[in-house]
Amino acid sequence: MSDEIGWTAPEGSWASSAARRRNMQAIRSRDTKPEQRIRRLVHAHGLRYRVAARPLPGLRRTADMVFRPAKVAVFIDGCYWHGCPDHYVAPRTNPGYWSEKVAKNVARDRDTDHRLIEAGWLVLRFWEHEPAELCADKIAASVIQRRFRDG
Structure with missing residues (x-):
């Protein structure tokens, strides 16, 4: 071409x-502005985490933030690439290819959620458009709750 x-x-x-x-x-694919804002706020809560890490060693998928001892995996999904119900708009150029790609991403996201939950992980997913402060607060509360529960 x-x-x-x-x-x-x-x-x-x-x-x-x-x-x-x-x-x-x-x-x-990593270190996007929404991810950085949320990470900065979570760090301000005093929490430490792995960035772009595999929660499960045998699974070739990475979470945006991983809290290994608490078994919490955080994903900050882009509205376009993960098919946000509020903001996804099918492309006008090569719509078949891109719509199929997004559909595969969504299916892979659900499969990832299922595998992590089966392994005892808490999966937190946020859209890039969600307020970073609310996301960070929910992440911090979830991690602290699981640490308290397990510790």
Whole structure:
């Protein structure tokens, strides 16, 4: 696939243009602004955690924040990539590909939740648009409650 300036997509690429490819490559999978705000607030509560860690060693999926002793896994989901019911809008360009990708992400999220819960973890999921203060307060309360319960 090539565009008007002679750019040719790499074999098997999903990018429709060089600009689209640059845009998609710039999207962060970790350390997003919502994650950083929530982490800063949770840290201010005096809690320590692992960032972008695997809660279960055999599961190739990472949580945004992991509180291992308390068995709490936190995910801050992006509205587009995880299909937010309030904010997800199907793309106009290549809608079949992207809608299928988001649907697979949502299915993987549910599978991850199920596996972690089965292993005794508490799974907390927040949307990127939720107020960081409320998310941090809920995370802190959950971690403290589980530490108190187990300790």
